[in-house]
Amino acid sequence: MWEADISKIAGPRYLALASAIAEAINSGELPSGTQLPPQRELAEELDLTVGTVGRAYSIVKKRNLVVGRIGHGTFVCDPQNDTTSSNNLPETEPGTIDLARYRNPIEGLAESLISAMTEAADNAILLPLHGYPPANGYLTHRVAGAKWINKSGLKALPENVIVCCGAQQALLVALAAFAKGGDEVLAEELTYSGLKSISAVQNLILKGVKIDAGGIIPESLDAACKKSKAKILYLQPTLHNPTTATLSEARRHEVAKISRKYDLILIEDDTIAALMPNRPAPLATLAPERTIFITSLSKSISPALRVGYLLAPPNFVERLVSTLHAITLANSQLVFEVASTMIMNGATDDVISKNFIDLKRRHETARLKLPEAKMHQNPAAFFSWLELPEHWNAHDFSQALRTAGVSVVPADNFAVGDQLPPRAVRVALTPAPNLKALETGLDIVKHVLEGFPRPKMAVV
Incomplete structure (x- = not known):
């Protein structure tokens, strides 16, 4: 029972x-x-x-x-x-423990959102709700966005902030503004799967840059720039998704130097990093004149708040706003008002603190459950990167797990180009607020990890 x-x-x-x-x-x-x-x-x-x-x-x-x-x-x-x-x-396979997707694990989050919605409802009467807002968002929402961005160590001005419906829309706008079909875009050889989706829709050609446990390798970036005509580099320098890697300060300076050398536009995706205490300064502090900085509330607060913020150099802003207007005409401001309310009254700080504490506990649980596994972790990330033994590849392992009742994300989903993906899977640690589902899921992961793939059917 x-x-x-x-x-x-x-x-x-x-x-x-x-x-x-x-x-x-x-x-x-x-x-x-x-x-x-x-x-x-x-x-x-x-x-x-x-x-x-x-x-x-x-x-x-x-x-x-x-x-x-x-x-x-x-x-x-x-x-x-x-x-x-x-x-x-959500539509999931019956009985499947979802270690593939993110959900905020903390208790009481619904009550925080309801409280913010109530306060936002009182404020909303002051907004011109029944007219189209400016494409970049109302000033009050851009002020809140600047405050959120400044938590990263940047000094954002509201006039350089664009409010979007999540980081995915912000990324779409950035690529649509500065790239056209057939253009090459550089990215880490394992990258955010949402970038791959947008690139496919926009007919952009992704070129992978080699990474290691410390993130993107500057020498490989320089070599890729020499071979490619790309003018855009997308990267996640802090808490890379899926590997959890964070670039050192030395590598950040090298990346900034190379980006100037080849006149690259940098798209810095910072959406995972909001939970990270004592985090390094964003790349945008080293190359502010060429960096489009993207962050959001979806991972650190809740996916219910599909709110993202884009910080751009002043000379990029008009082009980005025009592109956003062409794509959407305007976004609904109601969810932006809820997000702004939580940012300005400090509710987001409380959620972030609780979320980090909970995620740290979940990473400890993962380490206890999988003590022998080669697992890359950071307590501020909602996932771990699990390297597999030689007898498993990512696809077969994820399929075996699904048969056993657990879903994870194989490395194939993140791989750029035709390279053979590594033997690894991303394991999300947030299937439910309580730890029971996570513990059960990790027990299954351990059992499958210690087993072997089923023999392939012989073809005569």
């Missing part, structure tokens, strides 16, 4: 229990077909009334997460067989 824990969930107890059930189903902790505890037993376990448990069960039944069978109990629904209405949960 499932053991519920609602001690850290705020609000009425019946809503807390309903939220815990939904979260357990979402994370794979409660696979389809699982029987929930009888209401009376769960009430005694949690020191609640039977009526409170009944109200919680009623809520998750209305959302089509569970179904009651007379004389048998309450069971988790199979979303594949649900033909009545949506249950609002």
